[in-house]
Structure formats: structure tokens, C-alpha cells
Amino acid sequence: MYKIEVKNVSFVYGQSTPFETSALTDVSVGFEEGKITGLIGHTGSGKSTLVQMLNGLLRPTSGQILLDGKDIWEKPKEISKVRFRVGLVMQYPEYQLFDDTVRSDISFAPKNMKLSESEIDERVREAAAFVDIDEQILDKSPFELSGGQKRRVAIAGVLAMKPEVLVLDEPAAGLDPRGRRTILGGLCEYQRKSGTTVILVSHSMEDMALYCDNIVVMNDSKIFAEGTTSQVFSRASEIASVGLDIPSIAHIANKIKGNGIGLTGNLYTVDGVLDAVLREMKGGR
Amino acid sequence: MEKIIETKDISYSYTDSDGQISIVPALSNVSLSVESGEYVAVLGHNGSGKSTLAKLLNLILTPTSGTLYIDGKEIDHNDDDIDKLYDVRKTVGMVFQNPDNQLVATVVEEDVAFGPENLGIEPKEIQKRIDEALETVGMTEYANHATHSLSGGQKQRIAIAGVIAMKPKCIIFDESTAMLDPLGRKEVMRAMERLNREEGITIIHITHYMEEAARADRVIIVNDGEVYMDATPREVFSHVEELRAVGLEAPQATELLHRLRALGYDVPRDCIDADECAEIIVKLIKSEKEKNV
Amino acid sequence: MLKDITLGQYFPGNSVIHRLDPRMKVILAIAYIVAIFLAKSVFAFALVALTTLMLVIISRISVAVVLRGIKPIIYVVIFTMIINLFMIKGEGEPLFSLWRIRIYEEGIYRAVFMALRVIFLIMATSIFLTYTTSPFSLTAGIEGVLSPLKLIRLPVHDFAMMMMIALRFIPTLVEETDKIMNAQKARGADFSSGGLIKRAKALIPILVPLFVSAFNRANDLSVAMECRCYRSGKGATKLHKLKFSALDFVSLLIMAIFITAIVLINKYVTVGFSL
Numbered sequence: 001m002y003k004i005e006v007k008n009v010s011f012v013y014g015q016s017t018p019f020e021t022s023a024l025t026d027v028s029v030g031f032e033e034g035k036i037t038g039l040i041g042h043t044g045s046g047k048s049t050l051v052q053m054l055n056g057l058l059r060p061t062s063g064q065i066l067l068d069g070k071d072i073w074e075k076p077k078e079i080s081k082v083r084f085r086v087g088l089v090m091q092y093p094e095y096q097l098f099d100d101t102v103r104s105d106i107s108f109a110p111k112n113m114k115l116s117e118s119e120i121d122e123r124v125r126e127a128a129a130f131v132d133i134d135e136q137i138l139d140k141s142p143f144e145l146s147g148g149q150k151r152r153v154a155i156a157g158v159l160a161m162k163p164e165v166l167v168l169d170e171p172a173a174g175l176d177p178r179g180r181r182t183i184l185g186g187l188c189e190y191q192r193k194s195g196t197t198v199i200l201v202s203h204s205m206e207d208m209a210l211y212c213d214n215i216v217v218m219n220d221s222k223i224f225a226e227g228t229t230s231q232v233f234s235r236a237s238e239i240a241s242v243g244l245d246i247p248s249i250a251h252i253a254n255k256i257k258g259n260g261i262g263l264t265g266n267l268y269t270v271d272g273v274l275d276a277v278l279r280e281m282k283g284g285r
Numbered sequence: 286m287e288k289i290i291e292t293k294d295i296s297y298s299y300t301d302s303d304g305q306i307s308i309v310p311a312l313s314n315v316s317l318s319v320e321s322g323e324y325v326a327v328l329g330h331n332g333s334g335k336s337t338l339a340k341l342l343n344l345i346l347t348p349t350s351g352t353l354y355i356d357g358k359e360i361d362h363n364d365d366d367i368d369k370l371y372d373v374r375k376t377v378g379m380v381f382q383n384p385d386n387q388l389v390a391t392v393v394e395e396d397v398a399f400g401p402e403n404l405g406i407e408p409k410e411i412q413k414r415i416d417e418a419l420e421t422v423g424m425t426e427y428a429n430h431a432t433h434s435l436s437g438g439q440k441q442r443i444a445i446a447g448v449i450a451m452k453p454k455c456i457i458f459d460e461s462t463a464m465l466d467p468l469g470r471k472e473v474m475r476a477m478e479r480l481n482r483e484e485g486i487t488i489i490h491i492t493h494y495m496e497e498a499a500r501a502d503r504v505i506i507v508n509d510g511e512v513y514m515d516a517t518p519r520e521v522f523s524h525v526e527e528l529r530a531v532g533l534e535a536p537q538a539t540e541l542l543h544r545l546r547a548l549g550y551d552v553p554r555d556c557i558d559a560d561e562c563a564e565i566i567v568k569l570i571k572s573e574k575e576k577n578v
Numbered sequence: 579m580l581k582d583i584t585l586g587q588y589f590p591g592n593s594v595i596h597r598l599d600p601r602m603k604v605i606l607a608i609a610y611i612v613a614i615f616l617a618k619s620v621f622a623f624a625l626v627a628l629t630t631l632m633l634v635i636i637s638r639i640s641v642a643v644v645l646r647g648i649k650p651i652i653y654v655v656i657f658t659m660i661i662n663l664f665m666i667k668g669e670g671e672p673l674f675s676l677w678r679i680r681i682y683e684e685g686i687y688r689a690v691f692m693a694l695r696v697i698f699l700i701m702a703t704s705i706f707l708t709y710t711t712s713p714f715s716l717t718a719g720i721e722g723v724l725s726p727l728k729l730i731r732l733p734v735h736d737f738a739m740m741m742m743i744a745l746r747f748i749p750t751l752v753e754e755t756d757k758i759m760n761a762q763k764a765r766g767a768d769f770s771s772g773g774l775i776k777r778a779k780a781l782i783p784i785l786v787p788l789f790v791s792a793f794n795r796a797n798d799l800s801v802a803m804e805c806r807c808y809r810s811g812k813g814a815t816k817l818h819k820l821k822f823s824a825l826d827f828v829s830l831l832i833m834a835i836f837i838t839a840i841v842l843i844n845k846y847v848t849v850g851f852s853l
Contacts, residue, residue: 043436043466057760080766088764095754096761098786108783112766143790147331157765174382174463176330176493178532203467206537245467248496248559249537255563261570270537274544277566281573345801371807379805386798389806391588391746395714398817400806405813412817429590433749447806 002030002066003197004054004086004165009063011049023049025221026063031165031214036191036198038208038229040244041218047201050218054167054199055086067165084113087163091170093154097142102133102153105142109161127156130190132182148179155183159190166191167199172207180204184211205247209233209268217244233268249273288354289455289487290342290377291318295351297337306349311337312510314351319489321454324481326501326518327491330532334510335491339459342489343379344370356454375404378448382460384440385433393419393435393443394428400451411450418446421484422476438469445476455487456480462492474500495522495536499557506531523555538562545569587749588712594825595637596710600719602826606833607706613837614698622843623694629836630698637705647704648697655693662689713745715818722820735811743799751792758787 011024024046031037041047052058053065056072056079064071072082090096099105103124110120128138131152137145142153155171171187172180188211191198202208208215208229215232217225219242225232232239236246236254246268253267253276263280266272298310312334319325329335340346341353344360353360356376358369378400381387390396397418401411419425422442427435432443441461448456458477462470474497480486490501498504504521506514508531514521522528525535525543535543538559542552545566552569556562590596598606617626634644648655666685674681707716721738728734759769762783769780 042468052760055764057763080763080768083764083766090757090761090764093761095787095791096758096765096783097790098783108762108767109765112768161765176532177495177534178330243468247537249541252538252541252559252563252566255560256566256570259563259567261567270540270544274541277541277545277570278548281570281577283574283577343805345805367809371809374805374807379802381798381802383795383798385750386795387802389743389746389799389803391713391742392590395712395817399803399808402814402817403807403809405815408815408817408819411815415817431588431590432746451806 001033003033003068004199005030005066005069006050006053007064007066009050009053009060009065011046011053011058012061015061022221024053024060027221027223028063029216029223029226031197031199033197034195035213036188036200036211037214037216038212039199039201039216039218040203040205040208041224042243045218046221047218048169051088051167051169051199051201054165055088056082057088080112084109084161085163086165086167087158087161089155089158089166089168089171091173093158093171094147094150096154096157097150100141101139102128102142102145103138105153106138106156106160109157113161123160123162124156127160128153130159131156131186148175148182151175151179151183152186155187162194163196165197165199167201169201170203171200172202172204180207187211205245205250209247209250217242229268230266287321288318289321289323289356290489291354292316292341292348293352293354295341295348295353297341297346297349299337310349310510312341312348315507315510315512317505317512317515319455319487321487322481322485324478324488324500324502325490326498326504327489327507328493328495328498328504328521328533329507329513330493333507333531335507336459337510338507339379339457339489339491342457343377344373345379375451376454378451378453378456380441380444380448380456380458380461382463384437384444384464387444388432388440388447391431391433393424393430393432396432396443397446397450400447404451414450414452415446418450421449421479422446423472436469437465438472441465441469441473442476445473445480449480449484449486453486455489457489457491459491460493461490462494462497470494470497493533495534499536506533519555519557522557541566587708588745589639589643589709590712591638591710593636593638593710595633595705597823597825598710598829599820599822599826600711600715601722601820602719602822602829603706603711603716604719604723606829607703609833609837610702610706611699613833613840614695614702616837616840616844617695618844619847621847622840623691625836625840625843626698627694630701633702633705637710639705639709643709644701644704647709648700651696651700655696658692658696659689662692708745713742716745717742718816718818718820733810739811747792747795750795751788754791755784755788758784 006027006029009024009027010022013021013023027050039047049058053060059073065073067082067085072079097105099108106124106127107120110123133149133152133156137149142150145153168187172183175183184207187198190196200212212229214227215229216223217232217239224242225235225238233246233250236250239246249270250268253263253273257263261280263276265276267276293316294314295312296310296314297312298307300306315338327335327338337346341348347360355373358373360373388396389399394415397415398411401414419428422445424439424442424446427439432440435443462473465473477488477490478500481488490497492498499518499522501518504516504518505512506521513531514524522535522539525540528535536557539557542556542562542565543554545552546554550569552565556565614626617623634641663681663685664679666682666688672680672682711719717738720741721734724734767780767783769777
């Protein structure tokens, strides 16, 4: 069941100007309800445009975006309601922080939703807890925090809307390995607890392999490949042909298989390959 | 070989807005040396002190205590000779993290000219250096382009060209790949390696991407303001557990072999290369299967 | 939509105007402003309009770009028009009167002339300075023209440098504003409804992050400049040494003829309205 579906969507920037460029060409793709779907592609592949279409920041030149089967542009005046249902965390979201305290910054979206005072308060607490932000920090200025904390506060600002679909554009960009784990692991846990449909844009294939159920690959304004994570990573050479890397562990597994050794199962995480190697050594049982 | 950079027990503590010196030093008693022509990677999690180290080596900060030797010149904490400062900056160039915040001019060529102009070099020679520098980073055809229309990777390569036009002996890359996409990172890494191999420029690359560090001659790990490890990439990455303890990760190849060793299989601990790792495992599986037969 | 702002942008090219010495362009721009304000009669304005159009054609900057450059100042133009329309008391009967508002024929003329002045001024200065001159040479041009002031110890070089950096960062900050707006819209911010106060308040979530980021950028940039041995132009050379060519002198001559023509038209062609 698709929670959000993109149907024959095209998008042209700067229409009827000399700078006219097509960012999406007749793209159709669906995102499964309650799953984490990874979206991969080069800068300029159209993925950023697609992401901004899902919550109505951009309007398709042609085609439809369906949320629960309904066109989100049916009533253009009510597009802000769609934005509350499809939460978007932009790249380097810490740049959006503006208020005096972390608490009031996180409550910006719930306030715009015109929720009651007590409801807002509860949502702020909940969202902060999900991203591991302590109660004491809530009354600090967001500008006093460390880089990683700012990032998490900014994410909480979107989680506080309790969106049905959560879209994250490179939420771990520029963080060190520990910071990446904290953010992505935390989001994964949030997804499991809340059942939210998550769309994760990332350049890191290792992260995709670890956290995503499904993967969509974009190239040259079109969908290049889609399917479950193992389906997509089994097409390593095709993915490499559009200049994207596969996780180095998947590369290792492919090399081993190239030597006439049949590995089976999940071959794109260290855990998976380790299991496969152990099984194979015990005679394929 | 001649030492380009040497630090003796240098420490640095930041002062807060009230003028109070922080109790926890950002860097404490760091002693290390870098030889001319070396390619060194510095790893460490955010806040480990690795960026402070970079700023000290370029004299953006001067050490609170200890002595620093750059290209044979001695610098200590109360050094305020401005000419010496510029001399050092001419020797040690720096490329920063954010591609948008280090380009001064709107046109590529004019940006590359900025450093040499400040050094008072003759216009003819500047033009020659611009051409060479752009050639080295593969951006010759962009000489007259507007800087803001370039991609992140291209902007960083212009920043690199701006530094090499000053003819430094050493370049510090302070997380210069952190904000780039994989393609941009590859472009910058290629330029970096070319500078090291073909021009003999000493490279100090501060990063938190393990696979980038793996390509250096030597890896220094900074943790809590101290040098935690200083060895070849093979040696450093073989310490899988220690790396994890300081918030870093080993390459997946090393990690896989480490897990196999933990289960009692006899595999090398210092393999960091995917192809090599695959060969080792193929051999292992074949010999294990023979045992089973 | 913010990307539409072309004011302050440089369009590389090789037209006659592109090739002029930047110092000469600064002088020509100032002379042109003087000429625009000298024009007082319908015919003088017609000449200014014609010359401005010629400038656009010679510079080979597309008309669409030049017109888009006027867009951001359109409110200023309308404001000056309204002020002139209502404030000018002419001789004779008002054309229109309602309660205490009286509009005279003279007011209409003045309003139109003032609007045209502002528009020509923006068009001409953009063409001479920003559109055809890279900020780097523009800086050099301004520094050159102002350099006599160095004798009285004014920081001419620093001033020129600041201007260049401001121009360099316009596109970056415009892009940034777009990004921040999108991020806040994604959190349900509404910038397009409500009264003036509500709308002004809605800008806070954009302005605060924009200022924070601008300060960070300024900080980064100053460190990067120091690393590249910047010391306020002390002992520095220039990649492109400025040199006046025959073209520059010809352009100066044309400008002198143009200004003389306007003065003469003001004086001797007395048909139609004049200020």
C-alpha cells in the first residue's frame, strides 16, 4: 500500500526563459506505508526537486502527487495542511533555528497548526525526547548548542508536527560517525515506534544499507531503479554505471561470489555478509 | 628528510566571552612532526580538537603554551611579529570546510589571484600562477566563470587553486570534503593526491571519512585534545575496538575480518582494502570447506 | 522568485561597455546621474530615454534582464510618484479634487518625470557598473576614482573591498533566503496572509537565521582572507593593471556632448512641459 505516490510528474524550472531546465521527466514512484525508503542520486539527478514536491513546496508542472490516494493540489489554498501531514527536514536544518529558546523553536510548527497550549507542550517534550534532547536544554538558546544538538533540535521541530510522512534530506550530512549513528539510529527507532512512513535522502550507501527497507535510485531526472534494499544492491554494476557507489561490503561480497563461491542472504551489511560467510564455511547449511 | 612542521608540547585553551580561559583545554601537550612531502590524515570526532590543531598550524591561533616550528621558524605563544605570521601563512596554506565562505571574488580567475596579489607578486607572474593552478585542479576552462554558479566540488577546487597560486610547501585541508557530495569529494581527493605526488606538496587532511584517511601515508587520531594514535592507516584501522571507543569506525573490510577473528578464524587484522579482504575470505572459505570434507 | 533579482549581478561579456576602464565607468555613471537630473523638459527626457535604450543595446544585456532589475525598486518608484502626485500644487485649476486631495496637471508631469528619473538612474548605473563590470574590477575602479582621498587618510581600499565582498555574497544570501523560507514553510509558516503587522512578524523566522548565517559567513571569510595573507592592500599588486584606452576617451567625449545637449534642449526647446 502506497502512503504517498508520485504519478507521471514532470517539473520544469524557469519555464519559457532561456534558463529552462527539466528537473523531473514523467516520474512515477510510490512510497510504502510504514516503511523507510531511501532515495539516492547525484546532485542534480532531480531528487531534491522530488523531495520538495512531496510536501507541496513545489508544484508539479504536470502530473499528480497522491497522499492516501488524494491529489495534494486538489485545493491549493489548503496546501499548508499537507505540509503538516508530510514533514520535511531540509539539508543542514540547523540553519532554520530562530527563536529565543529551544522550546519555543520546536513549538513553532505546532503553533502554526493552532494546537492547544497543553497539546503543544506535550508535543515539544515528546519530540525532544525522541531526538535525545534533555529537559534542561529546552530553556536554553538554540544558538548556544553544539552542532549535533542544533541538528537534533531542528529535526524535533518537524517531528513535533507528528507528520504521517517524514521526509529527511541528508539528515546526517557533515556529522562524524558517532553523530551519524545517533541521528539515523534515533530516527529508525522513532519510525518503529510511530509507524511513520519515512523517506530518507542520503549519499551514503552504507547508511542506506543499514536503515532502509526500500530504495529508489534517481538519475538524470528519472527513476533509475527501485525495489527492496537487497534487490537494488544486487544490481551493483548497473548502479555503478550511473556513477554511484555501492557499500564497500557489498563490493567485497560480489568479489567473493565472483570466485565461484555462492553467498546468499543480505549481502550489503557487515552483519549480513558475516552470516553468509559463516554459513558457506559450514557447507552451505 | 626535512621537517616542515614540528610541535613541542603545544596546548591551547579557548577563552569564553567573559574572558575566562576554559578549564578543559581544546588541545593539550601535543607533540608531533610532519615531514616535507608527507600525506597525513588527521581523524577525530567533532570536538576532539582536530580543527584547533589545524588553526594552530596556520597561526590563526597561537598556542597557549609550547613551541611550534614551521619550516624551521620558531613560534611560541607570545609571538606577534606580523611579518613572521604572513611568512608562515605563505608556507602553510589552508582550505576550509564551507565552499561558499572562502571565495572572495565573483570570477574564478580573480579569486585565484587574491593570494598572490596580497603577496605583492608581479601581474605577469600572477597570471602564470593562475593558469598553472587552475590546470593542476582541472578547472582551466572555468577561468572566467562566476564563482557562485559552480558546484561544491568545483568551488573547493578553486579554493585549492587560490592556495597553490601562493606556492605553499604545505596545505591543510580542514574538513574540506565534509559538505560535498560523493562526486565532489572524489574531485577534491584527486586534486589533493595530485598535489602531493606531482608537486611534492605536504598534505595534512583533517576529515572524519575513514575511507579518505585510508589513502594517506599516515593517520593521526586526535581524541580529547590529545594525540591518541599516530601510525600507518593499516596499523591504525586494525584497532577496531579502540576506534569505536573514540567515536570512529574502521573500514567495513577491516570490521568484517575483525569479527571473523573474534570467532576464532585466523585472518589478518590489518587489511583495509576491499579487494584484499575478498581474497582473504575466499581463501578462508576454501580451506574451511576442505577441512569439512 | 528571489532568484529573479538581477540588480547587483554581473553578466560577463565583451561589449564596448564591458571593455571600458572601470574607473571611466564610475566617472561615466556619475556623469549620467548628473545628466538625468539636469533634464527638465519633455524633449530632454526623451533624449535621456533614447540614450538609456542605446546603452542597453550597446551593452548586449538582454532587455528582460534590465527590466527585471527594476522590479525590486518598483515600490520606491510608486511611492515617489504618489508623493509627487499629491504634494505638488500647480497653478490654475486642479484636474481632480476630492475633500483635501487636489491633483494638478503639474503634479502628474512631476510624478512621471520623477519615476522616469529613478528608473533611468537604476538602468544606467546597473549597466555601467554592475551588469558589465565584475565586482573585482568595479572595486578597482572605485578605488581608482577615490584614490585622491587616500591623501587625507581615508580607508579607500577597505571601503572598496567591503563593497566587492557585499556584491560577491548577494547571490549566496539570496539562495540562503530561499532555503530558509522553504524550511519555515515546511513548518507551516505563512508569509502571504494577514495584515501588515502579522506579515512583518512572519519575517522573524527568516531574518534571524539569515543574520546568524551571514555573521558566520563573515567570520569564516575573514579567517580565510587572513590565511591568504590579506593585509588591507599593504604591499599588494593587482592582476589587471588599469589603463585608459582610446575607447575610454571617446566615451568621455560622447558623455560631454550628451550633457551639453541636455542643457541646450532645456534652454532652447521650450515646447511642452518643463520642470
